[in-house]
Amino acid sequence: MxxxxxxxxxxxxxxxxxxxxxxxxxxxxxxxxxxxxxxxxxxxxxxxxxxxxxxxxxxxxxxxxxxxxxxxxxxxxxxxxxxxxxxxxxxxxxxxxxxxxxxxxxxxxxxxxxxxxxxxxxxxxxxxxxxxxxxxxxxxxxxxxxxxxxxxxxxxxxxxxxxxxxxxxxxxxxxxxxxxxxRSTPATPSFFRLMLFRMTRTSIQSFDVRYFDYYYYRDKGWFESDYYYDTSIGPIKKFMGCFFDFCGRKMVKHK
Ligand SMILES: Cc1cc2nc3c(=O)[nH]c(=O)nc-3n(C[C@H](O)[C@H](O)[C@H](O)COP(=O)(O)O)c2cc1C
Missing domain, CATH: 3.40.50.360 (Flavodoxin domain)
Known part of the structure; x- marks a missing residue:
């Protein structure tokens, strides 16, 4: 139940x-x-x-x-x-x-x-x-x-x-x-949620000091995954995901 x-x-x-x-x-x-x-x-x-x-x-x-x-x-x-x-x-x-x-x-x-x-x-x-x-x-x-x-x-x-x-x-x-x-299938993320995930993980990866979040993300496999959980995000969101990674890296560089 x-x-x-x-x-x-x-x-x-x-x-x-x-x-x-x-x-x-x-x-x-x-x-x-x-x-x-x-x-x-x-x-x-x-x-x-x-x-x-x-x-x-x-x-x-x-x-x-x-x-x-x-x-x-x-x-x-x-x-x-x-x-x-x-x-x-x-x-x-x-x-x-x-x-x-x-x-x-x-x-x-x-x-x-x-x-x-x-x-x-x-x-x-x-x-x-x-x-x-x-x-x-x-x-x-x-x-x-x-x-x-x-x-x-x-x-x-x-x-x-x-x-x-x-x-x-x-x-x-x-x-x-x-x-x-x-519902039987996991929800597909919106562009906003996808962006949040991809840019957050990029900044977590870039910190000189390894905070607890880093190990949490690493152990969940989130540094490599498309999103927090398995979901088919389709080619456009796949592309946008890479774009958000790129933007995240740029932002981290210019901090
Ligand atoms: C301290 C306090 C502040 C409140 N502020 C507001 C408010 O800003 N706007 C509003 O519409 N109602 C406000 N209320 C009314 C409550 O939101 C409303 O009566 C609510 O349904 C109470 O829920 P309860 O019966 O589960 O305590 C306030 C009530 C209290 C006690």
Missing amino acids: KKITAFIGSARKKSTYQAIQEFEKNFKQYDEFDFEYVFLSEYHLEFCQGCKLCFDRGEECCPLKDDRNILLEKMEHSDGVIFATPNYAFQVSARMKNFFDRFAYILHRPRFFGKTFTAIVTQGIFGGNDILKYLERMGANFGFYVTKGSCVSTLEPMTELQQEKLKQEIKKSSEKFYKGLI
Whole structure:
């Protein structure tokens, strides 16, 4: 049975929770899934101190001892992941931001390929669409296959019309997520993602000091591969890949 985990940035069992429950309800119409709700407020996660040891020497060197690895395992053992947060002052909640800071090393060393991702933002009135884009970008940079999420208005007390709108929004995003979850072939990268991969690896290769990223890329075979994972990218993207390598080398030279 496939496993889906929702990481929730609200400490309340209110609007964000209800939106995810609606998502789960929709989802269970398609198939049986193991669905877990992870309230970040129930886990002990210290604030990042900014030492950068996770970047330079590896995440195991982080001096903070808390529940970070429990949360990591939950992502690793999921087929699908949801990041859900209320809009707090035009941003994700502080809990969710801290969760991202603690996993920022994954932006250097992405890993969740083959897993599907979506995001849910709840808000009073305004600002949530930018947060949704931010969450979707985080998902993509962690390596997930991202499907379009939803931003829903939950101004209390909710009118019937608002509730209907929420249901429709959530229904659309749950359908997309489901399609992502059952797809059989790995996603082909966009030109932008291909460029990011090729130029990042060129700069990692060029550093005089061998940081942890270098060994991660080397051990994954990423210095030789077309992309992070096996996928048929076709002749045009193959050509563009070589072009991005060339641009990366030029940029490194002129640093
Ligand atoms: C500290 C705080 C800041 C908020 N800032 C915004 C905001 O900038 N824009 C907005 O539309 N709603 C804002 N809201 C409203 C919440 O996003 C909204 O009520 C949300 O649905 C609450 O989710 P919850 O019930 O899961 O806690 C804010 C709420 C709080 C508590």
